[in-house]
Amino acid sequence: MAANPAVMDQSIESLEKNQQWWWVAEKKRSRRLDYLRKSIWKKGAVGGLYNPGVKVDLEQGFLGMEAWKANAIFPEPENIRLARELAHFLDNKTIFITDHAQLVGYVGSLPHTVSWDPSLGEMLNEEIYNDPSAIPDPVDENLKKVAELCDFWAGKTLQARIIPAFDLEGMMKVMSGAIGWGLPTSRSGYAGKDYEYLMTGKRGFADILAEVEKKLDETYDKLHNQPPKRDNSSLTDKLQTWEAMKIILEACIRHGKRYARLARILAENFESDSKRKEELVRIAETCERVPAHAPRNLQESLQYDLFIQLFSRTEAVEGAWPSRPDYYHWPYYKKDVLDEKSISEEAAMDLVGEFLIRAAEVGQYKPRWTKEGLQGIDGTWVWTLGGVYPDGTDACNDLTVAFLRAARLVRVANPTFAFRWHPKVKDEVMREVFECIRHGLGYPSIRNDPLLVQNSMHWHGHPLEEARTWVHQACMSPCPTTKHGFQPMRMASATANCAKIVEYVFTQGFDKVVNMQMTPKTPDPRTFTDFEQVMEAWNVHMRSIFGLLVSGVNRGRSVASRITPRPYLSAVSERSVESGLDVCDPSISRGNSWITGFTWVENVDSLAAVKKLVFDEKRYTMDELCKALDANWEGYEQMRLDFVRDAPKWGNDDDFVDNLMVRCLQDVAKYSRELECPSGNSWPLLPENVSGNIHYANMVGALPNGRRLGDALYDGGISPGPGLDKKGPTAVLKSCGKIDHVGDGRAFLLNQRLSPSQLAGEKGYQLWKAYIRTWADLGLDHVQFNMVSDETLRAAQRDPEKYQEVIVRVAGYSAHFVDISRKTQDNIIQRTIQGI
Amino acid sequence: MSRRDEIRQAYSGIYAQQAAPKSNQKRPEKMCGVCSNYLEAAFTGEGVGTCTILKLGSDILANPPVFVMEGENGYRTMNLRDAAACPHYSKMEFVDKDGTECNDPKYRRSMRQMQDL
Numbered sequence: 001m002a003a004n005p006a007v008m009d010q011s012i013e014s015l016e017k018n019q020q021w022w023w024v025a026e027k028k029r030s031r032r033l034d035y036l037r038k039s040i041w042k043k044g045a046v047g048g049l050y051n052p053g054v055k056v057d058l059e060q061g062f063l064g065m066e067a068w069k070a071n072a073i074f075p076e077p078e079n080i081r082l083a084r085e086l087a088h089f090l091d092n093k094t095i096f097i098t099d100h101a102q103l104v105g106y107v108g109s110l111p112h113t114v115s116w117d118p119s120l121g122e123m124l125n126e127e128i129y130n131d132p133s134a135i136p137d138p139v140d141e142n143l144k145k146v147a148e149l150c151d152f153w154a155g156k157t158l159q160a161r162i163i164p165a166f167d168l169e170g171m172m173k174v175m176s177g178a179i180g181w182g183l184p185t186s187r188s189g190y191a192g193k194d195y196e197y198l199m200t201g202k203r204g205f206a207d208i209l210a211e212v213e214k215k216l217d218e219t220y221d222k223l224h225n226q227p228p229k230r231d232n233s234s235l236t237d238k239l240q241t242w243e244a245m246k247i248i249l250e251a252c253i254r255h256g257k258r259y260a261r262l263a264r265i266l267a268e269n270f271e272s273d274s275k276r277k278e279e280l281v282r283i284a285e286t287c288e289r290v291p292a293h294a295p296r297n298l299q300e301s302l303q304y305d306l307f308i309q310l311f312s313r314t315e316a317v318e319g320a321w322p323s324r325p326d327y328y329h330w331p332y333y334k335k336d337v338l339d340e341k342s343i344s345e346e347a348a349m350d351l352v353g354e355f356l357i358r359a360a361e362v363g364q365y366k367p368r369w370t371k372e373g374l375q376g377i378d379g380t381w382v383w384t385l386g387g388v389y390p391d392g393t394d395a396c397n398d399l400t401v402a403f404l405r406a407a408r409l410v411r412v413a414n415p416t417f418a419f420r421w422h423p424k425v426k427d428e429v430m431r432e433v434f435e436c437i438r439h440g441l442g443y444p445s446i447r448n449d450p451l452l453v454q455n456s457m458h459w460h461g462h463p464l465e466e467a468r469t470w471v472h473q474a475c476m477s478p479c480p481t482t483k484h485g486f487q488p489m490r491m492a493s494a495t496a497n498c499a500k501i502v503e504y505v506f507t508q509g510f511d512k513v514v515n516m517q518m519t520p521k522t523p524d525p526r527t528f529t530d531f532e533q534v535m536e537a538w539n540v541h542m543r544s545i546f547g548l549l550v551s552g553v554n555r556g557r558s559v560a561s562r563i564t565p566r567p568y569l570s571a572v573s574e575r576s577v578e579s580g581l582d583v584c585d586p587s588i589s590r591g592n593s594w595i596t597g598f599t600w601v602e603n604v605d606s607l608a609a610v611k612k613l614v615f616d617e618k619r620y621t622m623d624e625l626c627k628a629l630d631a632n633w634e635g636y637e638q639m640r641l642d643f644v645r646d647a648p649k650w651g652n653d654d655d656f657v658d659n660l661m662v663r664c665l666q667d668v669a670k671y672s673r674e675l676e677c678p679s680g681n682s683w684p685l686l687p688e689n690v691s692g693n694i695h696y697a698n699m700v701g702a703l704p705n706g707r708r709l710g711d712a713l714y715d716g717g718i719s720p721g722p723g724l725d726k727k728g729p730t731a732v733l734k735s736c737g738k739i740d741h742v743g744d745g746r747a748f749l750l751n752q753r754l755s756p757s758q759l760a761g762e763k764g765y766q767l768w769k770a771y772i773r774t775w776a777d778l779g780l781d782h783v784q785f786n787m788v789s790d791e792t793l794r795a796a797q798r799d800p801e802k803y804q805e806v807i808v809r810v811a812g813y814s815a816h817f818v819d820i821s822r823k824t825q826d827n828i829i830q831r832t833i834q835g836i
Numbered sequence: 837m838s839r840r841d842e843i844r845q846a847y848s849g850i851y852a853q854q855a856a857p858k859s860n861q862k863r864p865e866k867m868c869g870v871c872s873n874y875l876e877a878a879f880t881g882e883g884v885g886t887c888t889i890l891k892l893g894s895d896i897l898a899n900p901p902v903f904v905m906e907g908e909n910g911y912r913t914m915n916l917r918d919a920a921a922c923p924h925y926s927k928m929e930f931v932d933k934d935g936t937e938c939n940d941p942k943y944r945r946s947m948r949q950m951q952d953l
Binding site: 046047048049122123124125126127129130131132133135146147150151154155160163168169171172175176177181367368369371372510513514515516517694695696697698699710821822823 | 839840843844846847851854855856857858859875877878879880881882883884886887888908909910912933934935936937938939940941942946947948949951
């Protein structure tokens with residue numbers, strides 16, 4: 001966005017007073033950060049489309065095709081074939097270094113592209129072919145290239161191999177898009193990383209390579225020079241897995257060196273500015289060092305981390321970025337900035353800010369459910385800050401503060417932060433957290449660390465010290481970063497559109513939007529004479545939907561090693577390097593599964609309305625309610641208003657409805673213990689939304705809470721319906737506090753809007769701090785805030801060009817307000833602003 | 837037909853179109869995507885959906901076409917599937933092409949091939 005001269009003439013104090021934080025950031029940040037921030041393309045989709053100018057990248061498809069053809073002469077196991085394909089891509093893809101950049105690497109071949117790997121699925125390829133705006137210019141010529149790629153990969157993709165391995169009926173239900181989203185494959189979803197193995201300064205890729213080569217030699221010796229044993233067959237599999245790791249590790253090291261060479265060529269031949277020349281030489285030195293070897297300084301450490309992430313995104317479509325940057329980069333920050341003083345705080349801030357920007361520019365072409373369900377961002381990159389060391393002592397440090405300050409300067413919507421709050425966090429850190437929220441970033445979200453550590457132990461049996469390493473695997477769910485604790489791929493298809501549960505009570509499991517019998521045919525609701533019959537039917541549909549989604553993911557995980565292996569992710573995971581098994585093999589993982597529960601609270605408000613108005617007060621019959629819902633409330637407006645106004649709503653400290661919330665969660669929690677992941681662990685529920693509430697608005701029929709088909713669903717987690725929490729913030733917290741945030745589920749998202757004017761100045765901070773104290777005392781695990789006024793948001797709707805940098809909290813993530821659909825914008829404005 | 841066969845047939849019909857050479861793709865004059873009895877899925881933008889009249893087991897491309905009117909589940913079809921042989925084809929009045937909003941199975945068809953309708 002071009003600087004507005006009239007605004008830029010104003011003093012920082014004046015801009016701060018007017019809470020125009022985006023202009024404050026622009027005035028405060030360094031010239032380098034300003035350039036880098038403005039030079040990146042926004043990769044999040046607005047509704048179903050990418051922003052103008054963002055185009056799909058064709059390079060990976062064509063290089064993959066070359067590799068496939070070369071490999072076809074001598075077909076190899078899938079992990080080795082894939083490793084060769086990825087290696088060919090890394091060796092030949094176009095690379096670039098942005099002016100003023102100190103960190104390098106991108107998933108695509110040009111900064112305005114979103115990457116596309118057509119070997120993943122015909123479904124996605126077809127979507128790209130159909131996309132009205134993402135085909136690169138010249139469109140006619142490139143459409144032919146897209147068609148060529150689609151034609152070549154048809155029948156050879158991961159989709160072609162994996163779908164026949166599933167229960168087809170279950171897959172058809174998932175792919176209807178009504179009850180969940182995502183495909184259960186290890187090459188699409190949210191990949192955790194074994195940071196304790198990778199990021200503790202003990203090794204780089206060359207060191208891992210040496211370990212792998214040793215394993216290869218030992219195994220070769222066993223197979224060739226020793227008497228055959230009954231496990232020889234599995235030894236051959238292991239040999240191939242290590243071979244695939246070797247291929248990809250070598251390619252990653254070569255890829256780093258390609259950047260080093262490019263930086264040197266630029267420095268020696270094209271750069272006249274001596275300072276920039278020095279920077280380019282430093283980039284070259286950095287990429288000669290990492291990823292091959294363990295980093296020695298902050299720049300190398302950040303570059304190493306960035307490479308690790310980008311390589312993973314070459315291998316898979318990743319919708320999350322589990323990370324704990326202040327923890328793992330801290331030793332280098334401390335050494336460079338505090339101990340040796342080899343770089344200034346300002347120079348470190350440039351690196352930290354650029355690290356956020358480099359992450360913000362990453363974009364991979366995503367299918368409709370992601371484009372609509374994660375509007376404005378490429379994925380939920382919730383970086384974890386704060387927390388404790390494995391021994392329980394405070395892990396917050398100067399780099400925690402640096403990241404929080406950098407976020408206010410660069411104001412990217414992705415990544416966002418989640419802060420692991422615990423009672424020992426120092427006030428100076430809490431103030432920095434608050435400043436980010438006050439500046440309208442919508443992040444960090446606040447997580448109750450002691451409670452979530454306990455929750456990790458309760459549900460998945462992670463040992464205390466491991467549980468304390470946790471990062472956000474996606475928006476919300478904690479996952480350790482340890483050898484057996486980290487989850488290699490959280491498959492997105494364990495995401496349930498929960499409003500369907502209560503909808504199906506009234507349709508007997510038939511989905512009228514997609515014309516399918518989704519769940520068992522429960523009794524005709526008109527025959528119900530007691531609320532317990534409603535609950536019985538509700539439980540049938542809940543169990544059926546969750547069971548369907550979980551069994552799909554379990555199957556995907558079980559066949560992953562064979563059908564969709566991850567040679568790169570395996571190569572950077574201790575348990576795979578050690579065992580020779582693919583990282584997704586359930587036998588080497590403790591398990592950290594959860595069911596994401598979108599559109600959850602609609603169930604509770606609907607059930608409360610049925611209980612009160614039909615069974616307790618007998619104002620309406622089930623027959624009348626069924627007719628009204630069948631008619632989408634048309635012709636029943638007075639009745640609909642009664643169900644909206646006269647039924648108690650969640651979030652008002654009203655036991656009538658709050659008890660139903662607890663009951664439903666406990667029913668699910670009981671079922672979660674019956675559900676098993678392939679590692680033998682349980683599947684707790686995690687109610688949250690991204691912008692799934694808007695994506696699903698046209699998919700969920702009329703509900704007894706008064707909602708009509710097409711109306712936006714609630715904004716998710718355990719957040720009360722927009723505008724329905726009428727008794728103030730304490731009542732919201734007290735309702736939420738009735739839930740056992742350890743035993744009733746994995747985590748519970750709570751959105752709150754606060755008044756920016758009320759929270760100005762020192763008084764504002766003290767009010768917020770008191771609110772957080774209450775939140776912690778009541779035992780909640782999560783809260784996140786929007787602190788942008790209605791006035792600003794409405795002005796941004798009227799005049800989006802002037803408000804390009806306004807950020808809002810959507811649900812488990814933040815987005816620039818102008819980058820989300822109108823319906824999502826309206827939904828955010830409708831949320832109640834709580835005075836505290 | 838067994839339940840699995842029925843589902844397999846439905847998936848195969850969709851997959852065959854996904855995997856068919858794009859160079860052969862044509863936009864039929866009458867197609868499911870502009871029929872008022874068609875609901876487009878919101879899962880991906882590949883242009884898959886269901887018919888609200890025909891049931892699973894139908895095949896409007898077969899010769900002769902198969903029209904199954906009884907059953908639990910709707911016929912899975914696609915935006916660009918030729919509906920010339922379908923007696924239930926009923927052209928919708930309006931197709932909403934706003935790609936910056938979320939899918940509406942009933943009205944929104946934001947795919948490139950339908951932008952000029």
